[in-house]
Amino acid sequence: MIWLRVAQGVLCAVEICGLYYILSVFFELRSNKMYCRVLLGITAVLLCYLTIFQREVGGMYSRYYMFLCIFLAICVAKIFFRVHIIKCLLDIILYFESIYFLDIFLGYIGQALLGTGEFVDYIQFQLNPERIFILTISRVVLVSILLFLKHYKVLVSRLFSKYQFIFVGFAFLEYVGLFFCEQVFIPAFRIEGKIYIYFALFPIILVLSLIIVIVYFMYIEKRNEMVLVNKQNSMIEKNYQEMILLYQKKDQIFHDMKNHLSVLSLLISDRNFDRAEEYIKKISEPILELEHKKFTGNRIVDIILNDKLEKAESNNIELVIDAKEVKEGTIQDIDWCAILSNILDNAIEACQKIKGKERRIEIVIKQNDCATLIDVTNTYNGEVKIIDNHLKSDKKDKVLHGIGIESVRTAVEKYNGVFEYTWCKDIFKVNISLFN
Template sequence: MLSVYKLIWFILFPVVFFAGRIGIKVSISMLSISVVAVIDLTINNILIFMNCPPATGYGWRDAVSIPVLALLAFCVRNHRKEIHEMIFRDDVKINLSIPIISLMAFLWVGIMQFLFTEQPDNRLLLYAGFLSVIIAAMFILVSVWSMYQRNKLTLMQERNEYQNRIIELNRRHVDFLLESEGELRSFRHDFKNHLLMIGNLAKESGDTAVADYIDGIYGKYDFIKYVNTNNRVADIFVNKLIQEFKNDETFEYTAVGRFPDNMPIDYVDMSILMSNLTDNVAEAFNKVSGRKQFDLEISHYKNHVFIDMRNSAAQSDANLVSDKKQPGHGLGIGKIRETVEKYDGSCEWIYKDGCMNVRIEMISEA
C-alpha cells in the first residue's frame, strides 16, 4: 500500500509544485521519496526494536507514514515559492548537486530497506539502520540548507549589483542635469545682455517700435527669477518646481537662505532628497483648488543645516505622515527619510492649517 502512495508522490510532486526542467523535477521527486523512505525505515526500526511483528499489508507503517507524508506535502506547499527560487537558478553547481544528493540518499535508504527486508531480526543491521537514518536525514537537511544559503547569498549579490546600477544611472542623470543647467544659466545671462544691447541700439537709432518690443520682452524675461540655494543640484529641482507652476495665478513662493559650502552630502543623494521633496509639493498642488503656496527656508547653525519646506496641501495628504507602511503611503517619504538618516540627520512631517510642513536637519560638515 505504501508503494502506491510513493508512486503517487513521485508523479504528482513535480507536476503540482514545480514547473520547468524535467531533470530537476525528477531529482526533487527522488529526494522527496528518499525522505518518505527514511520515515518508513525509522518506523520499521522502532517496531522491530519494540519486538513488534513485522508489518504486512496496510499496517502501522503505512498508517503512520501517510499523515507524515501529508504533513511534508503541506510544508512544501506553503514554502513552494522559496523552494522554487532556490532550485531554479542558473547555477551549474546547484543544478548538479541536487540530482547527486537525491541519488545518493535514494540509493542509501533503498539498500538499508532491502537489508532489513531480508534480515529483519539482525541487531547489527538494526543499529546500522538507525545510524543510517540519522546520517541520511542530516545529510539531506545540511545539503538543502547549504543550497538555500548559497542561493540567499546569490540573491543578495544580485540585489547589490542592481542597486549599484541604479546609483550609477542616477549619477549620470544628475551629471546631465548639472551640465544642462550650467548651459542654460550661461544662455540666460548672455541672452539678457543681448536684449539690453539691442534695445539701446534701437533707441539710439530712433526705432521706437523695436525698442518698445525689446522692453516688453525684457520685462517678461526679467519676471522669471532664478532661485540660488548655493547648491546646483538643489537649484535644479527647486527652479523646476517654480517653472512648472509660474503661470498659475494662485501660485506664490518664497525662497530664503543658502546651503553652506561644506555640505558633505553626495550630489546623487542631494538629487534624491530634493527631487522627492519637490515632487511631493507638485503632487500636493495638483490636489488643491485654491491658493498654492510654497515656502523654502534654508538655515544653518554651527555644524547643522536645516531645511524647512512648507506647501499648501489637501486634508487627504495628512495621512502621508502616518507610520503605515502600505503601498502608496509616503510618495517618496521613505526615500527622503533613508537619505537623511544616511547622513545622521532627522526629518519630520506635520500637517497643519491646510499646509504640509517638512523639517529636515542634517550635519553640514564631514
C-alpha cells in the same frame, strides 16, 4: 562546581542581554524616564533568572522554554518599545531559533568528534565543562552577529522591511530544522541513525537558503542602485542643460545690448521718450524671464528651487521658499538632486490632486556647522497609504515612485541623517536632517 554555575549564569545573561541589545538597536524606547529604564532592567534580570533556573533544572535545551522566552520578549517589547508587532515578532523568533539551533548543532558535532552516543545526554542533563564550552562558542558567535548588526543597522533594517516575507520563510525553515534536529536527544532515534540524516540535511538547507537570500539581496540592491544612479544622472544632466541654456540666452541678450543701447540713445536724442520707454519694456521682458532668484547661494540648490517654483506656478500651486545660505560641497550635487527634486515633485503631485482647496507648499532649508535641515509642508487630499511604515503610491508606475523615495532614503543615509514624515488632516510634512 561553583565555577560551572557562575559560568553558565554569565552565558545565560549574555543570551538575554543580546535580546535587549537587539531591541534597543532596532526599536525606540517609549519613554526615556528613569523609572521606565529601571523597570526594563528588572524584566531583564527576571528573564536572566528564569533562563538560569531552566538550565539548572530542565537541561541545556528546551523547545517549550524557547516558546516561553519568545512570548515574554514580545510582551516586554510591546510594553517598553515602539514596535511594529510583526517585525518585532520575526526578530525575536529568529534570534531564539538561531541560538537554540546552534546549541543543538554544536552538541551533535561534539558527539560526532568524540564518537560516543551518550555525549548529547551528558551535556543536556548535567552541568559540566563540555556544556559550558558549547554555550561559550554559541554566545561568541551571537556577540559577533550582534556587532555586525549594529554596524550595518540601517542596511539590515531596510532589507528586513523590504524583504520581510523572505525572513518569514527562513524562520519557518529554521524551526522545521530545529524540530527534527532536537531529536538527537532521543536515544531511539540515535540508535536508528535517523538523526544523522537530519543533521546532514537541515544545516545544508539552511546554509544554501542563506546564501541564496544574500545573493538575491545583493542582486536586487545592485539593480536598484543602478536605476537610482541612472535616474539621478538624468536629473543632474537635465539641470546642467538648463543652466547651460540659461547662460546661452544671457550671452545672446548681452550681445544684443549694444544695439539696444544705440537705439535707445537715438530715441532719447530725438526726445521721443514714449517710444524709448516702450522699447525699454520690450527688451526687459526676456531679461526678466531669465532672472533666477538666489535663495541659498548654492548653485545646484538654487537651480532646483527655481525649476520647481516654475513648475508649481504653472500648476497654480503656491510655493513658499524660506532658505538660508547653503555652502557648496557640504552635500554633493547628486544628493541635492535626489532629495530636493523627489520631495518637491511629490509635494507638487499631491497638490495637483486637490480640487477646490488651497494648493500650497512651504519649504525651509537651514544649515549650520553640524547639520543641514530641510522641512517641506504641503497640502494634500487627505489620503495617505502606509504599509509596513513605508509610504505607498497610488500611481500606476509604483516602481518608479518607489525608486524616488528610495533615492531620498539612500541619500539621507549617506550623511547618517534622518528622514521622517507626518500628516494630520490636510497637511503632509517631511523632515530631513543631514549631518555635515
